[in-house]
Ligand code: GLY
Ligand code: MN
């Protein structure tokens with residue numbers, strides 16, 4: 001069964017060709033090649049095709065090129081399955097198309113026309129960098145809006161992720177290791193249909209929760225720890241990305257609960273802001289504002305909340321953007337609106353700076369963390385000297401950190417949370 005039906009691919013190709021401009025170049029969408037593991041002889045890292053190629057062909061096979069000619073339209077060149085491949089790997093997916101060995105002569109039949117390559121470099125092809133860069137921006141613009149076939153895959157990944165979180169929640173208790181929780185989480189995601197993990201599963205107990213992408217280890221959960229789990233199933237390259245923070249036992253300590261309540265309020269506020277035409281940095285600001293006010297109420301930050309927010313003092317505790325695009329991979333598309341270079345809001349350099357459109361799928365994942373590397377940094381302590389009550393802050397450090405993350409689809413009306421069945 002193909003991953004995407006023909007009519008889906010045709011519609012994507014039509015939308016892509018629609019942004020190639022009046023005098024398009026020859027365009028090559030290239031899948032790429034596997035990367036060798038250093039010292040690994042014939043071993044390679046798991047192959048991930050360039051997303052534009054996969055999106056337009058439904059093939060995750062390496063070595064393919066989808067070519068576009070302004071007169072003749074689309075030709076898919078594929079790497080034929082070799083006998084050796086059948087022996088070692090079982091043949092993989094059979095993909096219809098021309099043998100990629102014919103690409104050179106196809107190009108030679110189109111002399112003098114510039115070639116723009118999107119994805120991996122293609123051997124013996126001179127890429128027109130400028131045109132390729134401009135085309136990449138246009139294709140990104142098309143690909144940001146998820147179609148129904150993509151949403152269906154992401155919903156399946158979200159369901160497997162939900163099952164994983166439910167199993168992980170059951171597995172958490174004092175004495176269990178972070179690694180064991182990861183194993184339980186991932187095993188359940190695979191049982192429920194995942195064919196991979198969208199990224200290395202993060203499990204951080206206690207102060208490990210203050211490391212944003214903590215790799216779970218042998219440390220066991222203590223009775224007063226909280227446990228932050230950030231994980232996602234992948235299905236056919238489509239991803240969910242969900243963080244929940246759980247107590248080790250039945251309930252949080254009062255300080256953990258205060259931070260949890262604050263992050264949850266920030267997350268709910270940010271999610272409700274996720275509407276068509278709203279700037280993404282406004283979603284970040286909405287979360288950061290709730291956190292700035294809350295940390296002022298708790299006596300950790302002090303001064304005018306607006307100043308705490310805009311000066312960036314709040315970024316001592318919320319040191320990352322509120323989220324990112326997710327879907328085809330855990331970091332989908334991204335980018336900035338035309339003319340925007342550097343986008344710093346509330347002390348954070350945002351990697352995505354665009355107004356939201358219908359069909360965008362965003363993670364919304366504010367957090368509050370007590371990160372020694374930030375709180376003990378002399379330059380930051382000086383910069384924010386008057387806005388932090390450094391003594392009041394001390395007893396909060398053992399909380400570690402809390403993050404809550406959902407995957408939110410922008411619609412014509414209310415935001416739709418694809419991960420809403422995971423309790424928080
Ligand atoms: N899973 C990494 C992140 O939350 O972006
Ligand atoms: Mn995440």
Ligand code: MN
Pocket residue numbers: 241323324363365405
């Ligand atoms: Mn994320």
